[in-house]
Amino acid sequence: MSSTNSSRVKTIFRTKTNKALDKLEDPRDTLDDSYDQQVKLLQQVRQAVAEVATAKKRIELQGQEMGARFQKLGAQAAEALAQGREDLARAALERRAMLEGQVANLQKQYSSLEQQTAQLQDRERRLTDQVAAFRIEKETIKATYTASEAQVRANEAVSGISSTIEDVGSSLDRARDRVAEMQARAAATNELLASGALADLTAAPDADIERQLASLSANADINRQLQAMRDGTAASGASPADRRLDGPDGWLAIGKA
Known part of the structure; x- marks a missing residue:
């Protein structure tokens, strides 16, 4: 194999290898994968926000129930005291005091969930902005890469055509x-x-002698025609043979003088 062919084979092999690697390491696929992962994380954050909001709503409803009971116990204590049942009033107030401690704990949980909700919502907003910005940049990079890839293919095609034209x-x-x-x-x-230096194996025996005799005969015939033309011109201006060529059928008389 010549050095040119060897170099061409190496170039083809290197090109195919690079194309295979580019296919495996396509940045567009990598960007899409990164975007999908960010979207999944954003969905997880949004799910966490929803779960915390749900827990906060449960505590809020429970607090409302406990608040209504707290007020009812206060009203019962006042009514019992008005009817002279200090024992019932004391029992209502004791339950009210116990309920007040539970409400205090519930308020702490509610306050903590409010902080968590605010933090998660802030993170969700920032992550949403980041994902949106990444999506725009991703599409821009993908479009740029696709355009560059198309230009490379066009340049390679032009280069291949030039090489082909040079080969042609x-x-x-x-x-x-x-x-x-x-x-x-x-x-x-x-x-x-024609000179006889080479023997014509396809010619008949003694063809060279016949060819020379034919040449001599042709020369002699041309000489006779010249002499006849001289004589005819001197006498009448045209030979009888030339006069027979006149008319539409004159060509039939050629060679039959």
Whole structure:
């Protein structure tokens, strides 16, 4: 294998390898994967916000129930005291005091959930903005990469066409040289055959003598025609043979003088 062919094979192999690697490491796929992961994280944050909001709502409803009971116990204590049942009033107030401690704990949980909700909502907003910005940048990079890839393919196609045209031009030059060489050889062999330097194996025996005699006979005939033309011109201005060529059927008389 010549060095040119070897270099061409190496170039083709390297090109195919690079294309395979580019396919495996396509940045567009990597960007899409990163975007999908960010979207999943955003969904998880939003789910956490919803869960915390749900827990906060439960505590709020429970607090409302406990508040209503707290007020009811206060009203019962006042009514019992008005009816002279200090024991019932004391029992209502004791339950009210116990309920007040439970409400205090519930208020702490509610306050904590409010802080968590605010933090998660802030994180969700910031993450939403980041994902949106990443999506815009991702699409921009993908579009730029696709355009660059198309330009590379176009350039490679142009380069391939140029190489092909150069190969075709070299082939045409070689073909022209071969044609010129064969034409020169054909002319040379014709001259050699005509001169007798080469023997024409397809010719009949003694064909060279016949060819020379035919040449002498043709020369003698041309000389006779010249002499007849001289005599005819001197006498009447045109030979009888030339006069027979006049008319639409004159060509039938050619060679029959």
